[in-house]
Amino acid sequence: MDEINVKKLRSFAVRIRMGTLEAIHSLGSGHLGGSLSIADVLAVLYGREMKVDPKNPGWPERDKLVCSKGHAGPAVYSTLANLGFIPYEELKTLNRPGTRLPSHCDRNKTPGVDMTTGSLGQGTSLAAGMALGDRLRGYSSRTFLIVGDGESNEGQVWEAFSFAAAKKLSNLVVLLDWNKRQLDGYTDDVLPMGDYVAKFNAFGFDTVKVDGNNVEELAKALERTRQGGDKPYAIILDTVKGAGIPEVAETVMNHSYTVDDDRFRRYMAGLEAQLQELEG
Amino acid sequence: MMKIEYTGAMDPRLCKAVLGETIPKLAEADPDVIYLDADLMNCIGTAKWAAAHPDRAINCGIAEANMVGVACGLASAGFKPIVHTFGPFASRRCYDQLFLSGGYARNSITVIGTDPGVTATMNGGTHMPFEDVALYRAIPGSTVIDATDPNMLESVLRQCVDRPGVKYIRVGRKQYATVYAPGSETPIGKAVTLREGSDAVIFAAGIMVHEAMQAAQALEAEGISAAVVDLFTIKPLDAEAVVSWAQKTGAVVVAENHNRNGGLYDAVTQVLSEECPVPCRCVAVEDEFGEVGPQGYLQKRFGLTAEHIAQQTCAVLERKK
Ligand SMILES: Cc1ncc(C[n+]2csc(CCOP(=O)(O)OP(=O)(O)O)c2C)c(N)n1
Ligand SMILES: [Mg+2]
Secondary structure, eight states: OOOOHHHHHHHHHHHHHHHHHHHHHSSSOOOOOHHTTTHHHHHHIIIIOOOOOTTTTTTTSSOOEEESGGGGGGHHHHHHHTSSSSOOGGGGGTTTTTTTSSSOTTTTTSSTTSOOOOSSSSHHHHHHHHHHHHHHHHOOEEEEEEEEGGGGGHHHHHHHHHHHHHHTTTEEEEEEEESSSSTTTOOOOHOOOOOHHHHHHHTOOOEEEEEETTHHHHHHHHHHHHGGGSEEEEEEEEEOOTTTTHHHOSSSOOOOOOHHHHHHHHHHHHHHHHHHHHHH | OOBBBBSSOOOOOOHHHHHHHHHHHHHHTTTTEEEEEOOOOTTTTHHHHHHHHHTTTOOOSSHHHHHHHHHHHHHHHHOOOEEEEEETTTTTGHHOOOOIIIIIOOOOEEEEESSSSGGGGGOOOGGSSSHHHHHHHHHHOOEEEEESHHHHHHHHHHHHTOOOSEEEEESSSSSOOBBBBTTOOOTTTTTTTEEEOEEEEEEEEETTTHHHHHHHHHHHHHTTOOOEEEEOOEEHHHHHHHHHHHHHHHOOOEEEEESSSSSSSHHHHHHHHHHHOOOOOEEEEOOOOOOSOOHHHHHHHHTTTHHHHHHHHHHHHHHHO
């Protein structure tokens, strides 16, 4: 097992949150809650697990990310900006006319974005196809698929999971963002999805559940998925929608969230304090 | 009663507020009306009422194809479902269910697709349907409406409840220019002449009605007399009105917030090619995908503006000579 540099990964996650906040503040509002809940998993994926090259984003043998909950684009863009795929300042062009950073991920616009998403559910089948393609080409690449819990209401999601298990796509890692909320509020009030671990196991996945806002647990769980085998992997991320900024996390309806100047200053100060504590 | 009240000013009521008020009212007036949504109740202000009336409002979660199937099943049991989600998910995402479980199986449902075309603004290309009208038009027996303003929205929604077939209303959630006075009835299937004219006629629907009125005003200043006719019912089209205006003016412009393929332009030119071939032009999306941005930017980007309508009117008048 590689040594896990917890401090470095935590700092990266804070920086991803900062860039996300920058982007959404520049516009005044955006999909903040669902972007913040995946900041930690993005930090571990891009900070440790995935083989990617910011200088060559289209390298065929890279590992790939499909953020099927495409509305979390701002978190993905912040991750890519922190790694130099795009200039950091460009985050402030989110949703501006002619931007390369639209609210939903677009593979034809943003260097480093591997798949176009935004219509919930569709990224799952795309990811299965990408993983199958890599295997058919003989690449050792893996595909990481982030799916929302609300998104998993879509039947297509489960068609894709059946397919992935049937085709033994062990180079596919599903990361289910179990943040317990969707647009209309709590998932348990909208359409309860039951026990994800039991569901994924029944669908033929190798499944674990972790604290999805804890980089160390994430790193360990992801490291396990390197071993191949004959099952796709599922990691249920027990997360908080809005994680990392307490006031956002405490607001139940934080799917689309206004970030005015006052909020921006206060939230940024909180994140800077987190960074200070980690980096000194 | 129908009163035209166009001044170019924006209506104080947002269309989402109209939906949030009218859907509960319709359900309260008729025990068979049932409302289904796919995790977007908060986007049209129905969430609070829905929480208090769990038997009248069903949140299906983010599963649009299932929602349409469930609605059609309810329709077979005598219910009158009103279904809502964003336009692309109310059309592309559940099309086979609309077509077979709805149209073919003769289960009548009303579908509201919010934020059509450029009104999807910040949600961008994935959420910006320029093809929903084309899809719905192709379902036999369907009704397809591009709402003009909040007052019309209320009227057509009431009329849809008891109307047979698959009915689709596309409407943006935000502000529209007032065209009709509050309380106006706009009968489905009847074109409304908003402005008389003799040189050309502009047929428009949805947000393009306001643009067409602006264009006609600008053209008047240049000595061109353009009629404006609201063709909010794209199907069944008021063919009589279309033919009569084409005969009267001899030059036609069609303006729509949709791909030029399969929408209002196709519907109008289909009738005219058989009944009254005259020069036609359109202002529509030129077979492109949507993109992200504010509505003003997007209207310019795709040419959905009063200026472009005026240009096309001049172009069609050249042809008429
Ligand atoms: C097919 C489809 N239906 C509806 C939407 C509108 N929508 C965008 S995000 C969202 C809620 C998503 O909830 P979840 O997947 O739990 O995401 P998260 O909580 O991580 O933000 C909805 C309904 C959509 N983008 N795609
Ligand atoms: Mg969620």
